[in-house]
Amino acid sequence: MIKAVLFDLDGTLLNRDASVKMFIDRQYDRLNSFVGHITKRQFVKKFIELDNRGYVWKDKVYQQLVNEFAIERITWEELLQDYIHEFKNNCVPFPNLIEMLEELKSSNLKIGMITNGFGKFQMDNIKALGIEKYFDVILVSEWEGIKKPDPQIFQRAISKLDVLPYESLFMGDHPENDVKGAQNIGMKGIWKKDYQWHNVDADYIVDDLAQLPAIIGRKG
Known part of the structure; x- marks a missing residue:
C-alpha cells in the first residue's frame, strides 16, 4: 500500500523553463540601462543557453555574459544578486x-x-x-x-x-x-x-x- x-x-x-524565460525577460527590462547595448533576444538566448536548464549555477552564467557582451556598468555579482532576489517572483507552476x-x-x-x-x-x-x-x-x-x-x-x-x-x-x-x-x-x-x-x-x-x-x- x-x-x-x-x-x-x-x-x-x-x-522551470517558463519561469526562467519570464525572469530573464524581466531582468533585461529592469536593468536595461546597464545591458541595453545588447538586444533582448541576444541576452535571453545566451542566458538560457549558458544556464543549461539549471545545471550551471548562475555565477558562471553571469561571468560569461559579462565577458561575452562587454557589460561594464554592472558587475556579474550584481546580476547574480538580482537573480537570487527576483527569481521567486517569476515562478510558474x-x-x-x-x-x-x-x-x-x-x-x-x-x-x-x-x-x-x-x-x-x-x-x-x-x-x-x-x-x-x-x-x-x-x-x-x-x-x-x-x-x-x-x-x-x-x-x-x-x-x-x-x-x-x-x-x-x-x-x-x-x-x-x-x-x-x-x-x-x-x-x-x-x-x-x-x-x-x-x-x-x-x-x-x-x-x-x-x-x-x-x-x-x-x-x-
Missing part, C-alpha cells in the same frame, strides 16, 4: 499542481520533496508557488550535504516520513537523478515527461500532474 508520495521541484512541480496536492492530502498520504539546489533559493520558490503547507518533509541538497541521486538523501526523506521504500513513490523529470535514484532504494519511480529524454525506464510515466492520484489509486 502506498503511504507516501515524494517529488522533485524543478521541471516537476515548477515549470505546472497545470493542476494545487489540485493534485489537495487530492493527495485528502487521501491522507504523506507528502515529501527532495530537490537539488541552494536551500534558501529553493525554499523561496516553494513558498512562491504556495505549496509549502502541503509537505511533511522538504529536503534541499545544500542543507542536507548530499544530493540526488545519492541513495542517502532518498533514505533520509522516507525515514523522516516514517515509511518504507516499497510504500513510497517518487516523481521527477530527470531519468537518473529522480527516477533511477528512487528505484535504487526500492521506491517506485514516476517520470514526469520532459522533451529532453526518451525511452525512460520508469514504473509510471505522466504528462500531467492530474494523472498522479489515479496512478496511486491503482497502486493501492
Whole structure:
C-alpha cells in the first residue's frame, strides 16, 4: 500500500523553463540601462543557453555574459544578486499542481520533496508557488550535504516520513537523478515527461500532474 508520495521541484512541480524565460525577460527590462547595448533576444538566448536548464549555477552564467557582451556598468555579482532576489517572483507552476496536492492530502498520504539546489533559493520558490503547507518533509541538497541521486538523501526523506521504500513513490523529470535514484532504494519511480529524454525506464510515466492520484489509486 502506498503511504507516501515524494517529488522533485524543478521541471516537476515548477515549470522551470517558463519561469526562467519570464525572469530573464524581466531582468533585461529592469536593468536595461546597464545591458541595453545588447538586444533582448541576444541576452535571453545566451542566458538560457549558458544556464543549461539549471545545471550551471548562475555565477558562471553571469561571468560569461559579462565577458561575452562587454557589460561594464554592472558587475556579474550584481546580476547574480538580482537573480537570487527576483527569481521567486517569476515562478510558474505546472497545470493542476494545487489540485493534485489537495487530492493527495485528502487521501491522507504523506507528502515529501527532495530537490537539488541552494536551500534558501529553493525554499523561496516553494513558498512562491504556495505549496509549502502541503509537505511533511522538504529536503534541499545544500542543507542536507548530499544530493540526488545519492541513495542517502532518498533514505533520509522516507525515514523522516516514517515509511518504507516499497510504500513510497517518487516523481521527477530527470531519468537518473529522480527516477533511477528512487528505484535504487526500492521506491517506485514516476517520470514526469520532459522533451529532453526518451525511452525512460520508469514504473509510471505522466504528462500531467492530474494523472498522479489515479496512478496511486491503482497502486493501492
